Amino acid sequence: MTSGSTGKKAADTALIIRRQSASDRVVALAGNPNVGKSTVFNALTGLSQHTGNWSGKTVTNAQGRCEYQGNGFILVDIPGSYSLMAHSAEEEVARDFLCFGKPDVAVVVCDATCxxxxxxxxxxxxxxxxxxxxxxxxxxEAKKKKIRIDLDQLSRQLGVPAVGVCARAEKGLDDLLEQVAACAAQAEAPDPPKVAYPLAVEQALQRMAPAVQLRCGQALPARWLALRILEGDPALLESAGNYLGVPLREDPMLDSLRREALDSLAQAGIPPEKLQDEIVSALVRRAEQISSQVVHCEQGGYHDRDRKIDRILTSRFFGVPLMIALLAGVFWLTIVGANYPSRWLSAGLFWIEERLAEIFAWAGAPDFLCGMLVHGAYRTLAWVVSVMLPPMAIFFPLFTLLEDLGYLPRVAFNLDRYFQACDACGKQSLTMCMGFGCNAAGVVGCRIIDSPRERLIAILTNNFVPCNGRFPMLIAISTMFFAGAFPGPLQSFGSALLLTALILVGVLATFLGSKLLSSTILKGIPSSFTLELPAYRRPQIGKTIFRSVFDRTIFVLGRAAAVAAPAGMLIWLMANVTVGGGTLLSHCAGFLDPFARQLGLDGVILLAFVLGLPANEIVTPIMIMAYLSTGSLIEMESLETMRQLFVANGWTWVTAICVMLFSLMHWPCSTTCLTIHKETQSLKWTAVAFLFPTALGMAACFLVTQIARIWM
Amino acid sequence: MNGIRPLASLQCGQEGRVCDLAVTGSMRRRLQDIGLIVGTKIECVQKSPAGDPTAYLIRGAVIALRKEDAKGVLVFCDGRYPG
Known part of the structure; x- marks a missing residue:
């Protein structure tokens, strides 16, 4: 599989730096995954790049601006990586920006505890x-773990400034900016001590460096470039070659230089295959040496608490059940908590609607205008806001807390074995978690997966996790049709369990889909896998809740305005324009009906899903609008009215199951499709991403319907 | 139990020192990048519920490796249990 066909090259290397003034300096913010890089970025820029306690939160270059004593800095938050030898698409983004993005200063964020x-x-x-x-x-955190860092010594050893900060408490940031400003202002770049490689390598570098500089100029350090030419990583050399305008791999002069150097290295006992070992070992040993002089640890067992927690959360018997219980708990809190705010919002928003209609009547506006704008656009918008906002504003802060705590990598750890059985990557569970928020985000997040094949599997199956837009519908339908089986006070508990079961069906579909893909069109062996389990950190509860409630509100409102309102208008028109004895809507629904019946749905439901392509949020409003002969949403004060409406239109519990299954497994929304195309750079894979879940969903619905028919 | 053996055979709480990396390609470089070179101390800290992958303590960081990959890392154990 070539990198072109799987979109490894899709990573945004062509970042456009947005300077506010010509004197702005560009600062690259690099660092290992999960060292709080994004927190530093947010604290400096005042932005709110989403952070999380697991590797791979930042998968694209984000930028922001900050000022210090009159100097402007453009900060570029690049994805976390362990090394500049890229393994995954996101690491390639990081490396390419550091090496070829011409930043003025690089800030490497480190974790003091590690x-x-x-x-x-x-x-x-x-x-x-x-x-x-x-x-x-x-x-x-280091202080808590009784680790002392001698920053002066660190700075001396490295030959570059070292600053201690605590980004969450916004401590030490001024010092950091002061050093960055000083570093940028220096006329001459500093000349920190070099890492000493084995003697033979050093000799080879000394011979090569002048000739390399002559051929390639001074845009990149000659020693660094000579080392890369020796190593001969094709992808890196190609990027460097494009940057320098010199075909590094084909250049005859450089090639003969390289051969000569490799020969002399081989004679000195370092054959090409051992060169990399020598280089990395020199770096790791130097790091060890510096660390031994800089890090003072008063107490050996500073990992004890984390290990104790891990022994429970990833234990053989409790690991998986605890994970499911946590998920169910989050759902329960969401359902219980969202109930009242949803009612208040809907009462308030529909009160406004009546006033709006009165204003239109008073102004003598034509009926169709009032219908289209108030009963179409506004009503759908109000519906989406009142139903979507409360659960989202509760679910996401809770989920973010788990994320900040460091629980998500443990989920990946617990589940990797099963992904391995599907020839996929355990980090897929992390991208699935992102999919809960938005599948498009989940698809971009798949860049954390190293192997192009496994990354593609994760992209194609991400849609099996219900996103933001599908959640409330699943909650509503499962509550309407099934929670009644539980005695009164336990009903919310019942809905939470049902929702959990449904998510598990989605997870099962993910496994099944991954296995199916990897045994057919994406054959291959599982690739290697390293997953860091970061230290648990106490989440900043207040800040997280505030931040994510705020973010979600903006997100839901934005979607409602951008998609739900225009869609509402369109649906109103379709429901009110009559052609040949029926409305447009009923014609379309009638056309789809025979096919939809085979899937346990009806024409209206299938049409709602088709029209819901721009956003899953509008599927339920469309269904309701279509069922109501008035052609627009009535006030849906309670789920009971909604249920009665559905039952009056022929819904049974089989319909409910099929709708939920189909919601879980159908085509991704248009935003996600576009993102998939951007990430894979391939129409073919986008088409697969569209058809694959749809086919699986249709098969599942068909099966359920046929079985139910025999049984009933 | 002592002597040279694959990392994958370590039980929780056992530790050893890397004496050879028998993996090639990008995984080799990946392991080296996280600090796994000859002589590095490595401790097995936690098995996942299904027994694979396993988490190891490497230079102060906890990193999970799959059994397939851990088989390729040879460690020398002197049989002492830490702690």
Missing amino acids: LERNLNLVLQTIEIMPRTVVCVNLMD
Whole structure:
């Protein structure tokens, strides 16, 4: 499989830096995954790039601006990576920006509780960017774990400034900016000490460097470039070659230089296949050496608490049940908590609607205008807001808390074995978690998966996780039709269980789909896998809740305005324009009806899903509008009225199951489809992503319907 | 139990030192990048519910590896249990 066919190249390398003034300096923010890089970025820029306690939160370059003493800085938050030798698409984004994005200064964010491992990237960054500032974050966590970091010594050893910060408490950021400003202002780039490679390698580099500089100019450090030419990584050399305008891999002079150097290295006992080992070992040993002088640990067992928690959360017997219980608990809180605010919102918004209609009547506006704008656009908007907003504003903060705590990598750890059985990657569970928010985000998140094949599987199956727009519909239908089986006070509990079961069906579909794909069109062996289990961190509860309620509100309102309102208008027109004895809507629904019946649905439901392509949020409003002969939504004060409407239109519990199944498994929304196309750079895979879940969903619905028919 | 053996055979709480990496390609570089070179101390800390992958403590960070990959890392154990 070529990188072109799987979109490995899709990562946005062509980042456009948006300077506010010509004197703005560009600062690249690099670091290992999960060191609080995004927190530093947010604290500096005042933006709210989503952060999370697991690798791969930042998959694209985000930028923001900050000022310090009159100097402007454009901060570019690049994806976390362990090394500048890229393994995955997101690491390639990071490396390409650091190496070829011409930042003025690089800031490498490190985790104070795990400095040694972080120093590998620091050393590699300094090799290419002498203007580097090391930002040691999480100083508070280190203090808690009784780890002391000697920053002066670190700075001396590295030959670049080192600043200790605690980004969450916004401590030390001024110092950091001061050092960045000083670093950017220096006329001459500093010359920090180089990592010493084995003697034979050093000799080869000394011979190559002048000739490399002559051929390639000074845009990249000659020593660094010579080392990369020796290593011969094709992807890196191609990027570097494009940047320099020199075909590094085909250039005869460089090639003969390389051959000569490799020969002499081989004679010195370092054959090409061992060269990489020597280079990495030199970096790791240097990091170890620095760390031994800089990090002072008063107490050996500082991991004890985390290990104790892990022994429960990932234990053989309780790991998976606890995971499901947590999910069900989150759903229960969401359902219980969303009930009242939903009612208040809907009462308020529909009161406004009546006033709006009165204003239209008073102004003498034509009926169709009032119908289209008030009963079409506004009513759908109000419906989407009142039904979507409360559950989302409760679910996401809860989920974000779990995320900040560091629980999600444990989910990936618990589930990897099953993904392995499907020849897929355990990190897929992380991208599934992102899919709960938005499938488009989940698809972009798939960049954290190293292998192009496994990444594609994750992209194609991401839609089996119900997103933001589908959740409330699933909650509503399961509550309407099935929670009644539970005695009164336990009903919310029942809906939570049903929803959990439905998510598990989605997870099962993901496994099944992954297995199906990897045994047919995406054959291959599982690739290797490394997953970091970060230290648990206490989430900033207040800040998280505030932030994510705010974010969700904006998101839901934005979607409602951008998609639901225009769609509402369109549906109103379709429901009110009569052609040949029926409305447009009824003609379309009638056309789809025979086919839909085979799937346990009806024409209206299938039409709602088709029209819901731009956004899943509008599927339920369309169904309701179509069922009501008035051609627009009536006031849906309670789920009971809605249920009666559905039952009056022939719904049974089989219909409810099929609608939920189809909602779980059908084509991705248009935004997600566009994102898939952008990520895979292929129409073929976008088509597969559209057809595959649809086929699976239709098969499931058909099966359920046929079985139910025999049984009933 | 002592001597050279694959990392995958370590039980929770056991530790050893890397003496050879018998994996190739990008996984080799990946393991090296997270600090796994000859001589590195590595401790098995946690098995996942299904027994695979397993989490190891490597230079202060906890990293999960699959059994397939851990088989390719040879460690030397002197049989002592830490703690």
